[in-house]
Amino acid sequence: METADTIRHLLISALPVLIAITFHEVSHGLVANKLGDPTAKMLGRLTLNPIAHIDIFGTIILPLMLIVVTDGRFVFGYAKPVPINPMNFKNPKKDMAISAAAGPVTNLLLAICSFIIWKAVLTPLAGLSPELVGEKVLRPLTLIFQSGIVVNVVLAAFNMIPIPPLDGGRVLTGLLPYKQAASFSRIEPFGFIIVLLLIYSGIANYIIMPFIVFFLKLFQIY
Template sequence: MDFAHIIRQIAITAVPILIAIILHEVAHGFVAYKLGDPTAKMLGRLTLNPIAHIDMFGTIIMPLLLFVVTNGQFVFGYAKPVPINPHNFKNPRRDMAISAAGGPATNILLAILSVLVLKYAMIPASAFVSEDIVVKVIKPLVMMLTASVTINVILASFNLMPILPLDGGRVLMGFLPERQANAIGRLEPFGMIIILILVMTGMAGYIIMPLVKLFLGLIDMI
């Protein structure tokens, strides 16, 4: 195992992961606030300060373990969920779905922004600066932005799986008739078990990878 390579890759991916999961959660709270729920704002969660969002296991331990175990091929993490009170919404089911969609939508926007900075800033800039700056500054930034695209697309795709408590489950409930939505809601206590089974058996890939390929294909057209 090349520990130097692992440390280098962690340094490159740590910032994009942190930005991706923090803005994902802030987006949930911000959209909810705009729709009438001030819970996240009152609890100080509409901030970019990472300390307010870091979950020791989901933000630090799990991404590191996944990185080492998969040799950098798959990294996933999460921040502390932003609290949302649906009773503050005018239309709880619809507004919960919109708030849930805010997280993955933000990740896709971050992936697009990363591609734009890569194509129209970093790569052109490399032609006008010295080789020393390219090696020490441009190349690390290019690697971080490239990692940002992959991380944000995977995070958005994973969260869009139509299973509670993931965002995709919340969005699905907002579109289904009330009876069917309530039936899905009763499965939420078992949601994490279902997700773990899907991930461990590889079945999650059949849901996530088509979304990853779709998003990457659309972003590549920019």
């Protein structure tokens, strides 16, 4: 990828990635706080200030690497996880699952909002505006909101892989009977390694790609 293309993809993808991961983490903390765990609130993590959520590798280095390696076709990142103490919940197993599900659900809502702004606002404006305004202003904004759809769908899909500590793993733990949930949760220390192996082997594609393709077709991106 040439330098100019790299810069263009960075400008298009940076804001959607930052918004997606910030809202994802804040939603975990907000729901947890609502269910009785004020840990995130006490540590100042219930803020939309992205600085509070930035992880050097997951928020900056990883997205940059993916933009370069995939020619901007695939962008993904993550923020510092919002701390949650399930011992503060009335029903730790159930409430932890609800808190975990809040992140992917928020990303899908952001994808829907991006789609609505693209189709209901930017597209009509493009038809009414002078060509220069359409090319210099509305076209870049359209690309940003389209990127927002892709970023949020991919983030939701990836996090719903049913392996702890990903959100899908925590949701599955909450749905399993107590004995099975306790056994399943023991893989959490190795969860990230398992996820990396699933991605490297291509097995993860069979888990998340149907979800991604379905929603990208729904949002007229794919």
